[in-house]
Amino acid sequence: MAAGRPPTMRDVAAHAGVSVSTVSRVVNAERYVDAATREKVEASVAALGFLRNESARTLRPGQRTATVALVVEDLTNPFSAELAHGVELVAAAAGYVVLLLSTGRDAAGERDEVREQEIVAELLRRRVDGVLVVPGADDAAGRYAALAERAPVVFVDRLPRGVRGDVVLLDNAGGSRRLTGWLVDRGHRRIAYVGGDRRSGPGAKRYSGFRAALKAVGVPEHRELLRFGRRSSEEARTATGELLALPDPPTAVFCDNNRMTVGALLAVHRAGADVVVAGFDHVELAEVLVDRVALVTYDPVDVGRRAAGLLVERLAGADVAPRKITVPVELAEFGNR
Amino acid sequence: MAAGRPPTMRDVAAHAGVSVSTVSRVVNAERYVDAATREKVEASVAALGFLRNESARTLRPGQRTATVALVVEDLTNPFSAELAHGVELVAAAAGYVVLLLSTGRDAAGERDEVREQEIVAELLRRRVDGVLVVPGADDAAGRYAALAERAPVVFVDRLPRGVRGDVVLLDNAGGSRRLTGWLVDRGHRRIAYVGGDRRSGPGAKRYSGFRAALKAVGVPEHRELLRFGRRSSEEARTATGELLALPDPPTAVFCDNNRMTVGALLAVHRAGADVVVAGFDHVELAEVLVDRVALVTYDPVDVGRRAAGLLVERLAGADVAPRKITVPVELAEFGNR
DNA sequence: CTGAAAGCGCTTACAG
DNA sequence: CTGAAAGCGCTTACAG
Structure with missing residues (x-):
């Protein structure tokens, strides 16, 4: 397992x-090396199984680490996982290696700012060439400014x-508007909204698209049909169950993201309710x-x-x-009816 | 964006x-540094925003890179994604950073051995301290032996x-045996099998568990009900559809992995067939x-x-x-009936 | 086309 | 407790 120091x-x-x-010139495929010399060196490289120490190369000023970092909150989320895959494809093709860091959430489900600070420091210490960040909040400015x-950062x-x-x-916003419009076009007037954070980020845009679409056609927004701050499919299921039990229940449920959609689908299915589900994000088997x-x-x-790519x-x-x-x-539409 | 060389x-x-x-002693939190000196240095570190160059530290023999690599075939697979999350949690807690590499498949769906070789070389060049590999095949020996x-490798x-x-x-094998036993206990005698590769890896073990369970209770294996080599849920759906259309159809379908289960669920659902689905891996909303x-x-x-952890x-x-x-x-059991 | 030498930013014996 | 010096494995002007 420990076979001496590498050559x-x-x-x-x-x-x-x-x-x-x-040797350096040959390893770096530079010009101005005699063909015979090159061959000799290449033979030695192969014979010894030489692989250039990248840490040593990197030390020289101006040299890159050929490393990019991807910072996500949680790889368990399919969005992050697939995103990471796309990142890896392009990075690898361009000669970069991907460092994966997750910020996670603490026990209370809150963002762990200490961990985020530590991640930023770690990336700086490692002199990564660039960073991709899926920020957990809009107020991350201080953290990522340094x-x-x-290094270039892509959010x-x-x-x-x-x-x-x-x-x-x-x-x-556009997606939400179209989705809401689709419901309105089908005659829905009492549309519930089940979502997460409505204050910032994607949630805010999705909610604003929803409102804009209703407003555009003069359909009222029913405050008693709005449920925000839901974090899991369980919470969404409960929320949807409550909505369905209302004296004047909604005829459609708009879901802010895939966890909300899963919860709503379950609630509607279990209640055997005649309610349309409209959701942001793909959900397998939803149809x-x-x-x-x-x-x-x-x-x-x-x-x-x-x-x-950016x-x-x-x-x-x-x-x-x-x-x-x-x-x-x-916008993809499914259904038997 | 480019703010001069770091301090x-x-x-x-x-x-x-x-x-x-x-400075080195202070940064490394060594003993034998006068408290006053330490404070002075720490103040300068803070003032200049110094972050130790890890490439330089690493150069010294015996110094670690504090980097582990995770090699998977495709992060799009939820198994790999969740696995990666677990790896990251433990690695980060122990002070390691995770390098993520996917081997991918070529256009024909075959393993890209050149890419795998290149990954191994890259990890060696970067002097990672250790590697976690989810191997794509049993014959990867030559590739990972070097x-x-x-470095320690965990498969x-x-x-x-x-x-x-x-x-x-x-x-x-144990899981398959229990799952198959569960079917047999409920009276199933014509059990179909829809799976991927039966020759090696998890697929081989799952199939052998299936056979063992049938054999143990003297239930015959019906060759016309076995479908191997399926790679996607679509292929599994087609296969299951064919099975259901047989003159003497199965009363249960055993699915080798989650994609198979998704396909089988769809086929059974669409056919409105009275067939039990048994599958390896979790599938959201299956129930x-x-x-x-x-x-x-x-x-x-x-x-x-x-x-x-290992x-x-x-x-x-x-x-x-x-x-x-x-x-x-x-073994988790769901159903309305 | 090739080599000797300096230097990248650290760590670590070795003295003191 | 602290510093001067050597050295880690490379790259890169500078000569030749």
Whole structure:
């Protein structure tokens, strides 16, 4: 398991009978190396199983670590996982390796700011070339500003206030508007809303799209049908159950994200209620659960690919103003009825 | 964005009026530093925003990179994603950072051995302290042997032939046996099998558990009811559809993994067939789709935690024979009937 | 085309 | 308790 120290360029040089500089040139595929010399060195590299120590290379000023970091809250979320996959694809193709860090939540479900600070310091210590962040909140400015000063940062899904950086967002407001419009077009007037945080980030945009769509056609928003701050599918199920039990229940439920949709689907299915479920994010098997479902979907892998693309461009020297990409979303309709 | 070179220990030393050695001692929290000196240095560290260059530290022989790598085939798979989360939790707690690499598959769905070789080389170049691998095949020996010689490797989900290393497996055979037994106990005699590769890895164990359970109670295996080599839920759905259309259809379908289960659930649901679905892996909402379902479940996050735990122990110096952990699985039963 | 030498930012014996 | 010096494994001007 511990097989001595790995061979160094010095070992290769000795083996090939050349200088260390020459080995370096060969390893770096530089020009101006005699073909015969090159072959000799390559033979020694192979014979010794030499692999250049990247830490040593990196030490020289101007040298890159060829490392990018991806900071997410929780990889358990399918959005983050697929995003990470897209990031890895593009990063690897461009010669970067991905460092994965999750910020997590503390026991109370609150953001762990100490951990976030520590992550930022760690990335700085490791001199990563660039960072992709899916921020947990809009107020992360202070935390990521120090990072953004030293390395390009691309934000995904939300842009913290006051930080400079490229950003990749979903068309949250537009998607919500279309989804709500779809319900209204089908005659729904009492539409419930089950969601998480309505104050910031994607949740805020989704709620604003919902309101805008209702307002545009003069359909009233019923305050008693709005449920915010739900964090899990269980909480969404309970909330939806309560809504269905109302004297004048909704005819449709708008769900803010996939956990909300899962909860709502369960509640509607169990109640055997004649209610349409409309949700943001893809939910597997949704269509067979409830008579009629509409979902706003998009490809998280693509979000990751685009975000990594922006970062790679920055690292390649694109010296332009911060850019913003809005990934389009699609409305998919399912149902037996 | 590019704010000059970051401060070095030399800058801190000058600022604090001490030597570089002293700065190093303070930064490394060594003893034998005068309290006043320490404070002075800490003040300078803070003033300059010094963060020790980890590449430079690493260069010294015997110094660790505090980096572990996780190699998976595809993070899109929820198993890998949750596993990665478990790994990250334990690694971070132990002071390691996680490098994420996916091997992927080529266009034809075949393993990309060149990419795997390149990943191994990359990890060696970066001098990672240890590696967690979810191998794509049993014959990966040659590929990971070079790695295992230089750094501890923990294999997850399958152990390639001929490689030394710790391994964390699921109780595949046991889970399959119980699941099959559950079906037999309920009177099923014509049980279909829909699965992927039956030759190696988890698939082989699951199939052998299935056979063993049938054999134990003298229930015959019906060759016309076995479908292997299915790779997606679509392929599983088609296969299940065919099985249901047989003149003498099965009364239950055993599914090898979650994609198979999703496909089978859809097929049974659409056909309105009175068939029980039994599957390995958790499937969200499975219970509301089909009248009766049994699933073998486990916690992939826990698998990741345990694998990372083994690795961290190795890195802490545990010099013991290769260890094997088998993560238990649970049988969960759902249904309206 | 090739080599000797300096230097990247740290850590670590070795003195004191 | 503190500092001067050597050295980790590379890269890169500078000569030749």
